[in-house]
Amino acid sequence: MIKKIGPEPYKIKMVEPLKQTTKSERKKLIAKAGYNIFNLCSEDIYIDLLTDSGTSAMSQFQWAALMQGDETYAGSRSFFRLKETVTSITGYPYVLPTHQGRGAENILTKMLIKPGTFIPGNMHFDSTRAHLQLKGGFPLDLVVDQGLKPEADHPFKGNINLGKLENVLKEHGRKKVPFVLMTVTCNSNGGQPVSMENIRSAAGLCRRYQVPLFFDAARFAENCYFIKEREPGYKERELIDITREMFSYGDGCMMSSKKDGLVNIGGFMAFKDDSLYQQACQLSIVYEGFPTYGGMAGRDLEALSVGLQEVLDVSYLRFRIEQVAYLADRLQEEGVPIVKPPGGHAVYIDGKKFAPHIPQSQFPAQVLVVELYIEAGIRAIELGTSAFTEKDPDTGELIYPELDLVRLAIPRRVYTNTHIDVVAESILDIYRNRDQLRGLKIVYEAQVLRHFTCRFEFME
Numbered sequence: 139m140i141k142k143i144g145p146e147p148y149k150i151k152m153v154e155p156l157k158q159t160t161k162s163e164r165k166k167l168i169a170k171a172g173y174n175i176f177n178l179c180s181e182d183i184y185i186d187l188l189t190d191s192g193t194s195a196m197s198q199f200q201w202a203a204l205m206q207g208d209e210t211y212a213g214s215r216s217f218f219r220l221k222e223t224v225t226s227i228t229g230y231p232y233v234l235p236t237h238q239g240r241g242a243e244n245i246l247t248k249m250l251i252k253p254g255t256f257i258p259g260n261m262h263f264d265s266t267r268a269h270l271q272l273k274g275g276f277p278l279d280l281v282v283d284q285g286l287k288p289e290a291d292h293p294f295k296g297n298i299n300l301g302k303l304e305n306v307l308k309e310h311g312r313k314k315v316p317f318v319l320m321t322v323t324c325n326s327n328g329g330q331p332v333s334m335e336n337i338r339s340a341a342g343l344c345r346r347y348q349v350p351l352f353f354d355a356a357r358f359a360e361n362c363y364f365i366k367e368r369e370p371g372y373k374e375r376e377l378i379d380i381t382r383e384m385f386s387y388g389d390g391c392m393m394s395s396k397k398d399g400l401v402n403i404g405g406f407m408a409f410k411d412d413s414l415y416q417q418a419c420q421l422s423i424v425y426e427g428f429p430t431y432g433g434m435a436g437r438d439l440e441a442l443s444v445g446l447q448e449v450l451d452v453s454y455l456r457f458r459i460e461q462v463a464y465l466a467d468r469l470q471e472e473g474v475p476i477v478k479p480p481g482g483h484a485v486y487i488d489g490k491k492f493a494p495h496i497p498q499s500q501f502p503a504q505v506l507v508v509e510l511y512i513e514a515g516i517r518a519i520e521l522g523t524s525a526f527t528e529k530d531p532d533t534g535e536l537i538y539p540e541l542d543l544v545r546l547a548i549p550r551r552v553y554t555n556t557h558i559d560v561v562a563e564s565i566l567d568i569y570r571n572r573d574q575l576r577g578l579k580i581v582y583e584a585q586v587l588r589h590f591t592c593r594f595e596f597m598e
């Protein structure tokens with residue numbers, strides 16, 4: 139049964155017009171784009187679900203805060219305001235802004251990783267993984283088995299497998315494991331949350347083996363909301379208390395503030411320990427900027443400080459998580475195969491099950507992405523065959539990924555419930571006529587990260 143969705147906990151003060159195109163215009167536009175949604179102009183898109191990163195709408199308080207930005211190079215007042223907010227949320231006294239999440243990743247990995255070391259985590263995000271590998275480290279994704287099964291309906295599919303974590307810590311010890319990274323929520327398997335119990339136990343293991351624990355906190359507020367909703371003992375607790383408890387188990391965090399910071403750009407790192415912070419400051423000066431701005435404008439530090447407080451408003455989070463769940467329910471009601479349960483920021487559709495008559499070599503998930511644009515001007519993204527297929531280095535044979543998914547990422551505070559209904563109805567229309575979908579073939583591809591630039595054509 140579809141859970142009734144609550145009303146928006148805000149009203150609209152400023153509007154951004156959306157262009158409505160016709161189906162025949164969209165057919166031409168997507169053909170010109172080589173059937174690759176990365177080649178579309180944003181003004182030809184009606185509802186953009188490409189990503190939830192950097193796409194949030196700011197509040198009147200954030201826009202007002204921008205005007206108070208102190209753009210001084212060193213000692214900016216805006217920095218101290220942000221520091222106070224971050225410390226009040228995380229409990230970590232040492233705060234360093236960065237231009238975005240990957241700036242923080244670069245600094246942390248440069249500080250702590252020696253070639254040949256292992257970095258366990260629940261599941262590392264792509265850019266984190268790349269930084270770990272660039273420094274010679276081996277990322278280890280130790281998410282629980284249920285986390286890798288789209289149909290496994292488990293409340294905390296982002297949990298780390300504690301047995302596997304202990305084995306890695308026991309086998310390699312603190313000399314070979316510079317830190318453990320817990321990503322909350324776990325983006326790489328669909329924004330799935332990690333339970334407090336799992337975090338506490340992982341922290342216990344880290345303490346026993348004297349290995350620091352860090353959080354990738356891009357979606358910390360959504361994770362804490364899931365803990366409040368789903369974990370026994372947390373229902374009556376204030377979100378800020380849950381958040382503080384969660385961070386108390388770690389030694390620090392890095393954050394892309396383009397998600398739960400409710401801003402369009404930015405990031406930060408925060409530490410319990412002064413010596414790690416001092417090392418990070420040295421690298422910040424080289425790579426990001428002086429430690430009181432770290433690549434961000436003073437005004438953006440102000441907006442972030444306000445966003446980090448607003449994101450912990452329970453009525454905002456309830457609406458956000460329910461909006462995502464509502465979309466998932468509407469699709470599931472008519473049998474559209476999705477990853478269960480939906481995560482915090484996106485709904486994922488299983489392309490192979492959506493159009494089983496299209497072989498994986500003909501990109502079923504990408505076919506749905508293209509049809510969704512043609513049908514309604516909605517932009518989703520394929521995370522599957524075009525993005526993750528690898529080539530066997532010896533035989534040249536293509537190795538397809540297990541999952542061929544379409545991600546519908548929901549920007550924060552941007553789309554109304556009516557927009558979400560348009561998305562659901564458009565997908566359902568395609569699903570009802572799915573037998574008519576035709577496969578795609580690639581006619582141009584680059585050597586690396588081909589999905590960003592490749593071009594497709596429909597099969598004959």
Ligand SMILES: Cc1ncc(COP(=O)(O)O)c(C=O)c1O
Pocket residue numbers: 191238239240241263265266321325354356394395396404405
């Ligand atoms: C979990 C997670 N970590 C890190 C990043 C990288 O952040 P940024 O895009 O700000 O560099 C992202 C971005 O999507 C993310 O989802």
